Amino acid sequence: MKKIFILPLLLSSSAMNGAVFNKQILLATTSELTFYEVLLISALFVMCIILLVVTITLQNFVKVLLKPKEQEDSAYTQAMESRTFWQKFWSLKPLSMEKDMMIEHEFDGISELDNPTPPWFMYLFYSSIVFAVVYLFAFHIVGNGQIMTNEYSEEIAIADKAHELYMKKFANSVNENNVKVLTDAKSLEDGSKIYTQNCVACHGDKGQGIVGPNLTDEFWLHGGSTKDIFHTITEGVPEKGMISWKKSLNPIQVQHVVSYISTLQGTKPANPKEPQGDKYVAK
Known part of the structure; x- marks a missing residue:
């Protein structure tokens, strides 16, 4: 059931990857995105966030509805409360509960545990989405930002200015008495x-x-x-x-x-x- 709710999130992530890839191709031929292209990317970001929120909400709701009976047992409660800080932080369960975590299907006698995704990975995933939204607004909507084409132009301008200063400072060091043929x-x-x-x-x-x-x-x-x-x-x-x-x-x-x-x-x-x-x- 959990996998069904994860599917929309994966699809939205794929859509975002495609949008970023298309943006990179676009930047190879033009320096700025058009209004409608920025609007489309923004809509994909918003859709991704909405699907993420809906997925988390539905997962929590399903967990409540399908709450296993063993959670009502005092042994289960005691085992969960006896976990160390790091076991709780990483959402780890005691080995005594391993049988309760088995997924129903098996192959050649090999079973699989229904372990949750580590919290640190989910925190990193959520933060990357937040960063992407902030980056989009800061660089392409609110302001132009230091995108590659602008950064390149600025670096060229700085280099030209430095070259001009160098020429003013050292050009007079050459005269007809010390001039030499250059071969570079x-x-x-x-x-x-x-x-x-x-x-x-x-x-x-x-x-x-x-x-x-x-x-x-x-x-x-x-x-x-x-x-x-x-x-x-x-x-x-x-x-x-x-x-x-x-x-x-x-x-x-x-x-x-x-x-x-x-x-x-x-x-x-x-x-x-x-x-x-x-x-x-x-x-």
Whole structure:
């Protein structure tokens, strides 16, 4: 009889699991739940709680109606009262009552005891439902909460701010006297982005040269060393149309561009501009 009343609770729990699973799928494609979706999940929570209350009430009612006759015996009462604190806490019954707890069916001579679910497990189960309801209202109804998409956006904003502070603090530590070519992927990627945004119009997407000179050959108008290229980008060559980038790019960004330009050497793009300047030989 008890199992019949537990069935609705299990079904409602399955429904809630399905709702949570669908919510996780939904969050993969959208940052917020719609009003009707939140309303549906709320209704499932309420239904789960109602079924839980009804189940507990009916179980207690059935226990009263089907109260075994042995409970009226003084021996049963004495045995129940003689239990220790922990036996009462865990709803354990004395071994002398084991025969009274046998379930009617058996298989190959093996019988099963009708032991109740431990109270600690039920308390944990009830508290998880309460927590789920509070979480739903706190994060999706009353407020937006720290759901994954918002948390990610906030962490990105914090990281960008920290990066900006770092650049302001350490960017000036690089100059044309100590600049070095960087080879790590992150620096080269940053240099490629800066080059694409600012240099492609004059030097071409492959460094082949358009208005400005070819950056892939061995010939340079203003020196081909790392120091020379850094100086040319920073100070510019106004008389030849090369503007100074020191007001637009900090020294670390210029270093990233210089590092990226170094990767263009010897790439031999299609239709390169003719060599200009003097051949640079690394020392």
